[in-house]
Amino acid sequence: MPEAPLVSVAMLAFQHERFIAQAIEGVLSQQTRFRYELIIGEDGSSDATLAICRMYEKQHSDCVIVISTGERISTAVESRNFLRTCLRCRGKYVAFCEGDDYWTDPLKLQKQVDYMESHPDCTISFHPVLERWEDGGGVDGESPANWRRFFVKPPSFDELLHGNFIRTCSVMYRWNPDGKLFLEFPLKELPGDWILHLMHARNGVIGFLPEVMAVYRRHIGSLWSRNWESEEWFRKFGYRVALFYRRLERDYGVDRHVEIRRLVLASLAVAPQKEELLAIMRPSALWVRCAWLLAFCYGVAGSLAPKRFRDGIRRRHFTWSLIDRCGKDIVKHLSTVSPSVAL
Numbered sequence: 001m002p003e004a005p006l007v008s009v010a011m012l013a014f015q016h017e018r019f020i021a022q023a024i025e026g027v028l029s030q031q032t033r034f035r036y037e038l039i040i041g042e043d044g045s046s047d048a049t050l051a052i053c054r055m056y057e058k059q060h061s062d063c064v065i066v067i068s069t070g071e072r073i074s075t076a077v078e079s080r081n082f083l084r085t086c087l088r089c090r091g092k093y094v095a096f097c098e099g100d101d102y103w104t105d106p107l108k109l110q111k112q113v114d115y116m117e118s119h120p121d122c123t124i125s126f127h128p129v130l131e132r133w134e135d136g137g138g139v140d141g142e143s144p145a146n147w148r149r150f151f152v153k154p155p156s157f158d159e160l161l162h163g164n165f166i167r168t169c170s171v172m173y174r175w176n177p178d179g180k181l182f183l184e185f186p187l188k189e190l191p192g193d194w195i196l197h198l199m200h201a202r203n204g205v206i207g208f209l210p211e212v213m214a215v216y217r218r219h220i221g222s223l224w225s226r227n228w229e230s231e232e233w234f235r236k237f238g239y240r241v242a243l244f245y246r247r248l249e250r251d252y253g254v255d256r257h258v259e260i261r262r263l264v265l266a267s268l269a270v271a272p273q274k275e276e277l278l279a280i281m282r283p284s285a286l287w288v289r290c291a292w293l294l295a296f297c298y299g300v301a302g303s304l305a306p307k308r309f310r311d312g313i314r315r316r317h318f319t320w321s322l323i324d325r326c327g328k329d330i331v332k333h334l335s336t337v338s339p340s341v342a343l
Helices: 020-028 049-059 080-087 108-118 147-151 157-162 192-201 231-252 257-268 274-281 285-304 307-316 318-325 327-334
Strands: 007-013 036-042 064-067 093-096 122-126 129-133 141-143 172-174 205-208 214-218
Touching: 007 020, 007 049, 007 080, 007 108, 020 036, 020 049, 036 049, 036 080, 049 064, 093 108, 108 122, 108 172, 122 192, 157 192, 172 192, 231 257, 231 274, 257 274
Parallel strands: 007 036, 007 093, 036 064, 122 205, 129 214
Antiparallel strands: 093 172, 122 172, 129 141
């Protein structure tokens, strides 16, 4: 087997035929004094994504590796393609670039490696990116928007616990510093990039390079951008994000009860994991009482209110619409948990 590269670049690709070529070109254009590899985890796209990836693999067989069975391996409850791609990374450092994002600075990898080599206590580094709306759904801007605050106060693990300010296309890790990454990685939780950030940042310092060197795309095909918290989003991701927030509370003492309650209520209406969602909220007896009462009120009020009123509410408040539409189902499941039980 050839000598391991200093840097592995992990790229996740699914239904990215519009963007994947630019993402790959951004990686291949990197000017470095070291060897790097590009690992593309293709997850059974039905468009031309895999064909494009295979073309680049054939043209750059020395550094491009495509992992794909031609079928989707990720499921509604596990990020298998994410883990499969991570397991193939052999570098001391690992950078990420999703298949719909791209790098704009040909010295990005070299700059981040130089920084991390000169700061041995740094286990994760990042930089600001340009956030670009492809379909006119918003206004382009830099992310994080207030990144200049890091000149005054460097980013910390505690700050990262309370909110993810590191875009995936900007990150570089000192890979798996404590050897526990693949033993502890929670496949059922989302978002995977935030989880990886925390698992590396807990072992060292977060480094920041104040240069915009990549573009993070927002487009209609991404459920993590324009379709954020749509019905489909709650159905696919609500339970898994709620699991992650619960772990933040359990392992780090971070208060996320407001987000958990909202996720559980909205997801109960559309997600298949109803019993699991109930289990997430069971640690709080008061919350069980409130959730039961709130779901009941939504269902009853929604059925008794005039049609014009109900339609207006549905258009303006997505969570109400979900719960009202599935009120009987929610009440049935919530009623399995006694409101008076002390948990």
